[in-house]
Amino acid sequence: MEVALQYCGPKTPSPVSSRSFCQYQPPSLQRLRFASSVSSSSTAFHPSVKPLSCTTRVLRVTCEGRAVDVLEKSQLENPTFGENEKQLSCVMKFGGSSVASAERMREVADLILSFPEERPVIVLSAMGKTTNKLLLAGEKAVSCGITNVSSIDETVDELGVDRSMIATYLEELEQLLKGIAMMKELTLRTKDYLVSFGECMSTRIFAAYLNKIGVKARQYDAFEIGFITTDDFTNADIMEATYPAVAKWLHSDWISDPAIPIVTGFLGKGWRSCAVTTLGRGGSDLTATTIGKALGLREIQVWKDVDGVLTCDPNIYPRAEPVPYLTFDEAAELAYFGAQVLHPQSMRPAREGDVPVRVKNSYNPKAPGTLITRTRDMTKAVLTSIVLKRNVTMLDIVSTRMLGQFGFLAKVFSIFEDLGISVDVVATSEVSISLTLDPSKLWSRELIQQASELDHVVEELEKIAVVNLLQHRSIISLIGNVQRSSLILEKAFHVLRTNGVNVQMISQGASKVNISLIVNDDEAEQCVRALHQAFFESNISEMGCKSENGSVSSLS
Numbered sequence: 001m002e003v004a005l006q007y008c009g010p011k012t013p014s015p016v017s018s019r020s021f022c023q024y025q026p027p028s029l030q031r032l033r034f035a036s037s038v039s040s041s042s043t044a045f046h047p048s049v050k051p052l053s054c055t056t057r058v059l060r061v062t063c064e065g066r067a068v069d070v071l072e073k074s075q076l077e078n079p080t081f082g083e084n085e086k087q088l089s090c091v092m093k094f095g096g097s098s099v100a101s102a103e104r105m106r107e108v109a110d111l112i113l114s115f116p117e118e119r120p121v122i123v124l125s126a127m128g129k130t131t132n133k134l135l136l137a138g139e140k141a142v143s144c145g146i147t148n149v150s151s152i153d154e155t156v157d158e159l160g161v162d163r164s165m166i167a168t169y170l171e172e173l174e175q176l177l178k179g180i181a182m183m184k185e186l187t188l189r190t191k192d193y194l195v196s197f198g199e200c201m202s203t204r205i206f207a208a209y210l211n212k213i214g215v216k217a218r219q220y221d222a223f224e225i226g227f228i229t230t231d232d233f234t235n236a237d238i239m240e241a242t243y244p245a246v247a248k249w250l251h252s253d254w255i256s257d258p259a260i261p262i263v264t265g266f267l268g269k270g271w272r273s274c275a276v277t278t279l280g281r282g283g284s285d286l287t288a289t290t291i292g293k294a295l296g297l298r299e300i301q302v303w304k305d306v307d308g309v310l311t312c313d314p315n316i317y318p319r320a321e322p323v324p325y326l327t328f329d330e331a332a333e334l335a336y337f338g339a340q341v342l343h344p345q346s347m348r349p350a351r352e353g354d355v356p357v358r359v360k361n362s363y364n365p366k367a368p369g370t371l372i373t374r375t376r377d378m379t380k381a382v383l384t385s386i387v388l389k390r391n392v393t394m395l396d397i398v399s400t401r402m403l404g405q406f407g408f409l410a411k412v413f414s415i416f417e418d419l420g421i422s423v424d425v426v427a428t429s430e431v432s433i434s435l436t437l438d439p440s441k442l443w444s445r446e447l448i449q450q451a452s453e454l455d456h457v458v459e460e461l462e463k464i465a466v467v468n469l470l471q472h473r474s475i476i477s478l479i480g481n482v483q484r485s486s487l488i489l490e491k492a493f494h495v496l497r498t499n500g501v502n503v504q505m506i507s508q509g510a511s512k513v514n515i516s517l518i519v520n521d522d523e524a525e526q527c528v529r530a531l532h533q534a535f536f537e538s539n540i541s542e543m544g545c546k547s548e549n550g551s552v553s554s555l556s
């Protein structure tokens with residue numbers, strides 16, 4: 001594997017060797033890119049990429065012979081357009097549920113074409129439950145040999161597109177499964193490569209279909225156009241270098257030869273390994289918001305199978321209703337604390353780029369959906385949504401020293417830092433601390449590794465504290481206007497007391513939009529239903545009434 005980093009243009013210094021590239025930490029890569037004062041003409045672009053201007057400062061990252069040119073940020077904030085050039089206008093992301101079959105792909109194509117004024121970038125997930133099926137196939141390959149991969153063929157035939165386009169992928173996939181069966185091992189890195197076939201195929205099929213019906217489209221693999229990530233396989237983070245690289249790639253292609261870009265969601269390329277990475281389950285939302293920020297688009301649309309973000313998970317309580325407006329902060333908390341509808345990290349690029357996100361239903365396009373923006377009128381808002389995160393591990397840590405001891409919290413958190421474990425919810429006093437561990441980070445690891453990691457954490461903490469490990473807990477997050485926390489808590493505790501539920505920990509974060517309550521797993525769903533009824537269904541109740549935007553407001 002060869003990785004090189006170089007400046008392009010006449011004064012190009014010698015390429016940085018693979019070893020020294022690997023020594024850079026992400027922040028220094030950033031500094032290097034933006035601090036450079038090397039000004040050179042951009043003559044050494046990738047053949048498919050047209051330079052934006054003739055005096056562009058460029059840093060090129062070459063991975064396995066493939067170059068990604070990273071521009072100085074200012075060049076991307078003000079791309080130059082010819083008089084008649086129209087920019088790409090929005091991102092439309094369609095999840096697996098929206099493109100589950102040939103019929104759905106046709107409907108999604110019609111939906112896109114029903115917005116003739118838009119020039120969208122399309123982001124697609126794998127069809128239906130393909131990601132789960134691929135993971136299952138990988139596990140079966142480990143335990144009992146190869147499984148076959150034929151159902152994607154049927155969609156190709158139904159859409160009438162050329163099957164040779166994905167034939168090589170299906171062959172490669174079978175080879176991969178054979179390899180897994182032979183090795184009897186499925187590493188996180190291999191898992192990411194395996195599931196990437198889902199998005200690689202759905203986008204190729206969809207782009208071929210659009211071209212077949214006369215709509216010019218171009219397929220892109222995200223890992224080839226500059227989605228540079230950390231090497232945390234199955235849960236990689238997008239790195240800053242992604243934004244200028246992706247913007248440049250998509251923008252330049254669009255300017256030189258306009259065609260609707262069809263981009264694989266969920267996938268990236270590890271900056272050290274250069275291997276395919278994934279952004280965590282549901283990661284196509286993050287792909288969409290990353291593109292929205294990178295290109296400074298007008299709007300990011302995420303098309304789902306529900307009428308927007310709902311007041312709670314409809315699988316827990318079917319009477320959940322759409323929430324018309326959310327702020328980025330509310331949506332980020334909601335996503336982070338377990339609402340499957342949005343990827344936990346997906347709001348970050350949208351908030352940074354201040355690009356509105358609209359959550360819409362591809363099965364019911366007329367429904368207004370949810371609009372997520374930087375601010376909204378919070379004067380009447382009390383509670384917006386209730387979110388449940390299950391199977392959480394909680395730790396009660398009590399210092400073995402006396403009151404007044406400083407540095408206790410610092411020691412506790414440095415243990416988590418050393419072990420690379422993220423903490424979710426925290427409540428603390430001077431000598432004790434209760435916290436929950438982020439299950440998405442912890443549970444992505446192998447089961448045996450999880451158990452030994454937990455033992456290790458407890459062992460380390462026991463050097464300075466008495467530790468009580470509590471498993472099978474749930475976090476119920478009340479997302480809304482924490483300025484009205486007394487009202488929210490009064491009502492919530494009334495509901496919980498009537499349902500005989502004891503809250504084991506409570507935390508009101510600095511975000512001002514979230515109050516988290518920890519309860520036992522087996523009581524959690526019943527709590528969510530009862531809370532939903534109290535907050536959203538009692539039109540005029542003791543303490544609250546429904547406001548126009550669907551959230552609860554006080555009578556006072």
Ligand SMILES: Nc1ncnc2c1ncn2[C@@H]1O[C@H](COP(=O)(O)OP(=O)(O)O)[C@@H](O)[C@H]1O
Nearest residue numbers: 095096097304305306309310312313339340341
């Ligand atoms: N608060 C919520 N609002 C809306 N949907 C939710 C919520 N919590 C959980 N969900 C679930 O999230 C699903 C949509 O997310 P997801 O399956 O990731 O969509 P897609 O695959 O289309 O991107 C819905 O079908 C719904 O069951």
Ligand SMILES: N[C@@H](CC(=O)OP(=O)(O)O)C(=O)O
Nearest residue numbers: 095096125131281282283284
């Ligand atoms: N296909 C991936 C990525 C994704 O975002 O999917 P969806 O948009 O269907 O949630 C997954 O299942 O996790």
